[in-house]
Amino acid sequence: xxxxxxxxEGPPHIGAMRIATAMQGLHYVLHAPQGDTYADLLxxxxxxxxxxxxxxxxxxxxxxxGADTAAIFxxxxxxxxxxxxPQAMIVxxxxxxxxxxxxxxxxxxxxxxxxxxxxxELPAYQKKENWGASETLYRLxxxxxxxxxxxxxxxxxxxxxxxxxxxxxxxxxxxVEVTKILAALGIDVNVVAxxxxxxxxxxxxxxxxxxxxxxxxxxxxxxxxxxKTFGQPMVEIVPIGVQATIRFVExxxxxxxxxxxxxxxxAPSRLPWYSRSVDSTYLTDKRxxxxxxxxxxxxxxxxxxxxxxxxxxxLGTYTRELAREVRAEAAFHGIEATITDDYLDVEAAIQxxxxxxxxxxxxxxxxxxxxxxxxxxxxxxxxxxDFPARHSPQMGFEGANVLFDTWVHPLMxxxxxxxxxxxxxxxxxxxxxxxxxxxxxxxxxxxxxxxAPSVAAEPILLTWATDAEKELKKIPFFVRGKARxxxxxxxxxxxxxxxxxxTLYDAKAHFxx
Amino acid sequence: MNAHAPLPALETGCDIRQERGQRAVFCGLTGIVWLHRxxxxxxxxxxxxxxxxxxxxSAAGVMxxxxxxxxxxxxxxxxxxxxxxxxxxxxxxxxxxxxxxxxIRLLFLVGSCPSEVIKLDLSRAAQRLSxxxxxxxxxxxxxxxxxxxTFTQGEDACLAALVPEMPRAAETGAPALLVVGALADVVEDxxxxxxxxxxxxxxxxxxxxxxxxxxxxxxxxxxxxxxxxLAETARALEARGAKRISAPFPLGAxxxxxxxAAAAETFDVPAERFARVTAPGRARAAVALDLYxxxxxxxxxxxxxxxxxxxxxxxxLSREMGAELIEVGTPYLHRQHHAPDxxxxxxxxxxxxxxxxxxxxxxxxxxxxxxxxxxxxxxxPLEAEGLATKWSIELLFTPIQxxxxxxxxxxxxxxPLKRRARLEV
Numbered sequence: 003x004x005x006x007x008x009x010x011e012g013p014p015h016i017g018a019m020r021i022a023t024a025m026q027g028l029h030y031v032l033h034a035p036q037g038d039t040y041a042d043l044l045x046x047x048x049x050x051x052x053x054x055x056x057x058x059x060x061x062x063x064x065x066x067x068g069a070d071t072a073a074i075f076x077x078x079x080x081x082x083x084x085x086x087x088p089q090a091m092i093v094x095x096x097x098x099x100x101x102x103x104x105x106x107x108x109x110x111x112x113x114x115x116x117x118x119x120x121x122x123e124l125p126a127y128q129k130k131e132n133w134g135a136s137e138t139l140y141r142l143x144x145x146x147x148x149x150x151x152x153x154x155x156x157x158x159x160x161x162x163x164x165x166x167x168x169x170x171x172x173x174x175x176x177x178v179e180v181t182k183i184l185a186a187l188g189i190d191v192n193v194v195a196x197x198x199x200x201x202x203x204x205x206x207x208x209x210x211x212x213x214x215x216x217x218x219x220x221x222x223x224x225x226x227x228x229x230k231t232f233g234q235p236m237v238e239i240v241p242i243g244v245q246a247t248i249r250f251v252e253x254x255x256x257x258x259x260x261x262x263x264x265x266x267x268x269a270p271s272r273l274p275w276y277s278r279s280v281d282s283t284y285l286t287d288k289r290x291x292x293x294x295x296x297x298x299x300x301x302x303x304x305x306x307x308x309x310x311x312x313x314x315x316x317l318g319t320y321t322r323e324l325a326r327e328v329r330a331e332a333a334f335h336g337i338e339a340t341i342t343d344d345y346l347d348v349e350a351a352i353q354x355x356x357x358x359x360x361x362x363x364x365x366x367x368x369x370x371x372x373x374x375x376x377x378x379x380x381x382x383x384x385x386x387x388d389f390p391a392r393h394s395p396q397m398g399f400e401g402a403n404v405l406f407d408t409w410v411h412p413l414m415x416x417x418x419x420x421x422x423x424x425x426x427x428x429x430x431x432x433x434x435x436x437x438x439x440x441x442x443x444x445x446x447x448x449x450x451x452x453x454a455p456s457v458a459a460e461p462i463l464l465t466w467a468t469d470a471e472k473e474l475k476k477i478p479f480f481v482r483g484k485a486r487x488x489x490x491x492x493x494x495x496x497x498x499x500x501x502x503x504x505t506l507y508d509a510k511a512h513f514x515x
Numbered sequence: 516m517n518a519h520a521p522l523p524a525l526e527t528g529c530d531i532r533q534e535r536g537q538r539a540v541f542c543g544l545t546g547i548v549w550l551h552r553x554x555x556x557x558x559x560x561x562x563x564x565x566x567x568x569x570x571x572x573s574a575a576g577v578m579x580x581x582x583x584x585x586x587x588x589x590x591x592x593x594x595x596x597x598x599x600x601x602x603x604x605x606x607x608x609x610x611x612x613x614x615x616x617x618x619i620r621l622l623f624l625v626g627s628c629p630s631e632v633i634k635l636d637l638s639r640a641a642q643r644l645s646x647x648x649x650x651x652x653x654x655x656x657x658x659x660x661x662x663x664x665t666f667t668q669g670e671d672a673c674l675a676a677l678v679p680e681m682p683r684a685a686e687t688g689a690p691a692l693l694v695v696g697a698l699a700d701v702v703e704d705x706x707x708x709x710x711x712x713x714x715x716x717x718x719x720x721x722x723x724x725x726x727x728x729x730x731x732x733x734x735x736x737x738x739x740x741x742x743x744x745l746a747e748t749a750r751a752l753e754a755r756g757a758k759r760i761s762a763p764f765p766l767g768a769x770x771x772x773x774x775x776a777a778a779a780e781t782f783d784v785p786a787e788r789f790a791r792v793t794a795p796g797r798a799r800a801a802v803a804l805d806l807y808x809x810x811x812x813x814x815x816x817x818x819x820x821x822x823x824x825x826x827x828x829x830x831x832l833s834r835e836m837g838a839e840l841i842e843v844g845t846p847y848l849h850r851q852h853h854a855p856d857x858x859x860x861x862x863x864x865x866x867x868x869x870x871x872x873x874x875x876x877x878x879x880x881x882x883x884x885x886x887x888x889x890x891x892x893x894x895x896p897l898e899a900e901g902l903a904t905k906w907s908i909e910l911l912f913t914p915i916q917x918x919x920x921x922x923x924x925x926x927x928x929x930x931p932l933k934r935r936a937r938l939e940v
Contacts, residue, residue: 003589003594003605005586005608005611006565006586006588007583007585008583009565009568009569009587011565012566013566035542035662036539036540036542036662036665037542037543037567037570037628037660038570038661039540040541040545040570040892041573042891042892043574043891043892046893046896047891050895051895052896052898052899054896061537061538064660064662085873097564097628098566098661101632125592126565127564130565
């Protein structure tokens with residue numbers, strides 16, 4: 003039993019719904035009580051879809067439990083088939099129906115419908131949303147995939163794109179960018195799955211020469227199956243950031259046997275020049291905390307460190323399935339990964355890391371707002387704001403441009419920062435003023451809390467000498483909080499109860515910028 | 516007493532039908548979203564699955580700005596394997612929670628579909644935990660499970676769980692009025708002022724804003740339901756000797772007047788005083804409603820079943836705003852509690868109790884109503900098909916009862932129509 007105030011991922015059947023809703027001509031019959039129908043609003047309100055998800059819920063009630071819930075399920079399957087005439091169906095149980103053990107797969111099979119009916123076993127008490135999406139896509143691909151590549155005969159190479167779902171973070175726009183890159187390389191797309199695919203389309207998956215897996219959480223299992231069964235190689239580089247996109251282009255070109263050079267020529271992204279532009283100097287070693295699903299957190303860490311020159315001071319994910327990869331990436335940045343699905347742990351980690359920028363989910367956006375830190379959203383759980391009206395990909399060269407803008411704009415502009423420092427004694431820049439672009443006007447940004455000492459040290463009472471306090475006020479306000487925290491940490495580590503001007507500058511020398 | 520006399524015939528003149536099939540409604544857990552704000556020192560701990568946790572955060576439609584006063588104890592495989600362990604786990608989770616939140620005075624263990632199916636006895640757990648945290652925290656339980664409760668019935672189950680905790684009222688002396696059902700504080704205060712002006716000295720509200728301030732109940736209690744979905748709570752109050760005052764629900768000016776009048780009559784308020792006290796409210800409501808009548812008059816309205824507020828809302832739209840009712844769906848129809856509202860509906864109004872979603876959507880499409888009142892999940896699909904919708908959950912989150920909210924209530928229905936008229940794209 004886990005005390006949960008808020009959760010990053012829904013149950014696994016929500017993942018199955020994300021697959022079903024992304025597809026056409028597929029229907030999902032979910033053995034579930036009425037409350038589970040809330041899931042519709044995720045798709046119709048958050049993603050603003052214009053149709054109900056293709057899901058029939060059995061909505062059994064307590065009075066049915068003593069009677070025949072199996073019959074209710076069978077009726078629902080029969081009626082859904084008659085009404086929606088799908089090409090294929092998936093059937094399964096939500097958490098409650100899992101307990102009553104009606105065997106949806108067997109019951110549906112007994113109806114002997116003239117279409118493929120694919121049973122899903124999604125253990126609701128062990129697994130979560132992304133796993134459910136992955137398992138559902140895998141089951142569908144396993145049951146329906148077919149076809150073989152035709153002879154090349156001068157035709158363009160053909161690939162499948164696996165991964166984009168309904169309710170996915172920028173999947174809609176990423177798909178546009180990736181398709182654009184493939185087209186520029188002279189590669190045709192055979193099937194995109196699940197987004198927009200029909201069950202019949204899945205039957206043609208085998209016709210492609212290779213697969214592009216965009217979101218490993220969701221599509222790796224399906225990609226591996228196709229690799230094994232159809233001998234299709236898999237390109238699994240997530241093209242988020244300039245370097246990753248270049249590696250993606252090279253890998254895809256190699257898989258297709260085409261020349262990547264024309265696509266890589268010129269300056270396909272503005273990010274490299276914008277990062278080298280002198281106004282970006284102030285981005286150097288900006289302390290950034292990153293948390294999200296594994297795909298986006300991993301990519302963000304690389305981009306932040308190597309393409310924007312930030313210092314990654316925190317990295318974590320709620321995707322336990324890919325914890326190993328995230329731990330390795332954290333080690334690369336010399337830190338320890340935060341692997342958790344408890345947002346309070348994430349909040350504590352953010353406070354301990356004392357970042358100047360948070361890249362996270364909508365939950366980290368709230369945490370950052372509370373802490374007075376700038377933040378950009380890089381990952382699901384999904385929010386209505388993550389479906390912007392404009393094109394806003396994360397992937398590809400255009401995606402890199404979007405990352406530059408969305409991560410840098412929340413920060414104070416570099417020149418602005420220097421000017422504020424120069425004019426800080428002017429009336430409108432009094433010491434207690436916070437940067438005007440931050441949400442809490444007039445309140446000083448909260449100071450990062452020093453990480454708790456690993457050994458239980460005797461807490462010492464720190465006192466600031468008057469002249470040291472005065473000196474601290476001369477430090478520009480936007481670094482003052484950090485200066486205070488660093489000095490106190492320095493004093494605590496050395497058991498110095500009185501902080502003098504000397505302590506302040508000793509600490510400055512010790513910590514560097 | 517003629518205890519065995521037949522119930523009064525409820526001839527309504529409405530065309531009432533039942534329907535069974537797929538439903539598109541929330542479960543009773545959803546009520547936590549407004550109940551936790553109403554009872555300010557209560558915490559709601561759902562004992563359920565990840566689905567329950569996901570439901571509440573999705574239905575609330577908001578991320579958490581501060582640490583919330585609701586949470587889910589998510590059952591995992593080990594809890595399913597042995598109930599003894601589940602109880603121990605629950606004790607551990609509750610102890611951790613209370614340690615974290617010393618401000619909590621009342622803890623509700625809220626049952627869910629999974630906890631009901633595995634027969635985890637939360638009432639016994641609540642007794643056990645109440646003993647161990649006595650006197651700092653009282654622990655109660657109720658079920659918000661979707662196999663037993665629909666949306667607003669969660670509030671009913673919660674309030675019914677409070678009734679045995681209410682102190683016993685003196686059996687002699689003047690009768691007291693108890694207003695039952697969660698109302699926005701602003702509405703509650705308006706009603707309290709009106710009752711005071713009517714000369715009712717002893718008026719209390721259930722639920723109270725603080726856990727320790729539960730009103731007393733006894734044979735001298737006369738209670739007035741402020742919400743139409745409180746069947747169990749009413750039964751529990753009646754079991755403690757309280758008597759229900761039959762009234763239309765206080766939605767719209769007419770409903771508010773009828774509701775107040777029923778109380779006034781019970782407490783022998785002179786007609787002249789009633790007229791004098793209610794006159795300013797009625798006048799203000801009349802002005803406010805005039806603003807929207809043109810927009811709503813003659814409009815054809817279709818209600819999907821959702822909150823059990825549908826009947827009194829339909830009565831308001833039809834009688835005060837001149838709308839035409841095509842179909843009034845309700846998840847459950849308590850014929851006695853709704854009798855005064857049913858009697859006010861136009862003869863022949865089609866009332867459908869229960870739901871068969873796809874069939875109902877077919878009827879709605881073929882009727883092409885001017886306004887469809889439905890749950891959040893259905894609103895955008897219907898809008899995309901060209902139908903104007905009002906999402907019904909807003910009717911629970913917005914103060915709509917009483918004279919001074921009558922205009923706001925009309926505006927909620929008028930806004931989608933106004934918006935459609937406004938947009939040129």
